Amino acid sequence: MLKNYPLLLVLLFNLNLWSQEIQIFKVQDFDLKGNVKSCLVITNYGKEQFEFNQDGFLTKTITQYNDTDQDITYYKYSNGVLLEKRMESYKGNVLDAATSMVNFYSVDTTNQKKIFEKIISYDKEFLEQQEYIYNEKDRLTKIVTSNAGGVDETTLDYVTVKNETTTSYYINGIVEKSIRISERKKANKSQKVVLTKEYIDGDPHMATEEVFDMDGKLISKEIFIYNLEKKAFDSEKKLFHFYDLEGMLTKVITKTKTSEAFKEYIFQFDNSEEKNWVKQIITPENTYTTRKISYYPAGMNQEAPN
Numbered sequence: 001m002l003k004n005y006p007l008l009l010v011l012l013f014n015l016n017l018w019s020q021e022i023q024i025f026k027v028q029d030f031d032l033k034g035n036v037k038s039c040l041v042i043t044n045y046g047k048e049q050f051e052f053n054q055d056g057f058l059t060k061t062i063t064q065y066n067d068t069d070q071d072i073t074y075y076k077y078s079n080g081v082l083l084e085k086r087m088e089s090y091k092g093n094v095l096d097a098a099t100s101m102v103n104f105y106s107v108d109t110t111n112q113k114k115i116f117e118k119i120i121s122y123d124k125e126f127l128e129q130q131e132y133i134y135n136e137k138d139r140l141t142k143i144v145t146s147n148a149g150g151v152d153e154t155t156l157d158y159v160t161v162k163n164e165t166t167t168s169y170y171i172n173g174i175v176e177k178s179i180r181i182s183e184r185k186k187a188n189k190s191q192k193v194v195l196t197k198e199y200i201d202g203d204p205h206m207a208t209e210e211v212f213d214m215d216g217k218l219i220s221k222e223i224f225i226y227n228l229e230k231k232a233f234d235s236e237k238k239l240f241h242f243y244d245l246e247g248m249l250t251k252v253i254t255k256t257k258t259s260e261a262f263k264e265y266i267f268q269f270d271n272s273e274e275k276n277w278v279k280q281i282i283t284p285e286n287t288y289t290t291r292k293i294s295y296y297p298a299g300m301n302q303e304a305p306n
Contacts (some may be wrong), residue, residue: 022105022115022132024082027056032293034274040292055080068093081107088122097122113138173201190214207233209216217243248277 027036030050042050057080063071069091076084080096085103089096094296100122108114111136119127128147128292135141143154154176157168164182168175180195192212199207207224218239224233235257242251268279270293 022082022117024077024080025058027052027058029058032274032276034272035296035298036274036276037294037296042290053077081105086149094198095122098125101127108135110137175199191219204233215247217241217247 027033030039032039035054036052037058038049041050045293047062047064049060049062049064050058053059057075057077058073058249059075061073062069065071068292072088072090074084074086074088075082076086082105084105087101087103089099089179098121102120102122104116104118104120106116108116115132115134117130117132119129121127128145131142132140133142133144139156139158141156143156145152145154152172155173157170159166159168164180166178166180168178170176176199180191180197182195184191184193191214191269194210194212195207196210197207204226206226209220209222211219211221211225213219218241220238222238223236225236226232227234237254237256240255241249242252242253244250248267249265251262251264253260263285264283266281266283267277269275270278272293272295276291276293278291278293282288
């Protein structure tokens, strides 16, 4: 299971979500440590399996919906660069060629860095092409999307003032999102603050402010909804995260204007040197998540991802 995400891999692995840069996932992105070979996640609502190569790169995922329906995704690399992603959808134990697809990636560095992503269905239908364009600082500045509906252009604008950096995303000239990252001091400790604002047709819609400690742990998250009458963001709820001395999540308190609720987290760990957790229980709902983890033998030579 990914950090802070219950069995929603399909959302995180949508490489075009918010028109962001292509992402490559490794063992640590799944709240795992060490030379993990595979991790089977079992919840009371489904199963998901992740497989990794010896360098920790994700190579395969299996999402099992029931006995006959599943999605399988394969990742192929060369020297740490993603070359291909295949997503196969099985219904009634039969491959559905119309909803299965392959993403091909290629890099052009002739003048300025460009990454091309071409998406084709298993029944040979062209679905979409993305062209990612970078500047001389290797920052993503533009994404050109081509499909049957036409061509869309996403531009990214970066502004840095003192210790704040704001990245704004525009689709065909209309702002869709902005992300402001800043650093602040609290009780002689530094924190990273990420403020994300989302827009619909250029109008403000909602916002999220996340605060992280210097170890990258989420401390708090506040969600705002834009009030048209006030022409300002109103706080809907705020979540506070608490951890033990080993950095494991112990409690989440959710506060709104009229209520307060809490969840407590209990973990059990495996016998490996890394001490990965293998069972998570959340109270008072008493929901659970179980992980079956296998490791590469100690001392195996590291291999380049392929």
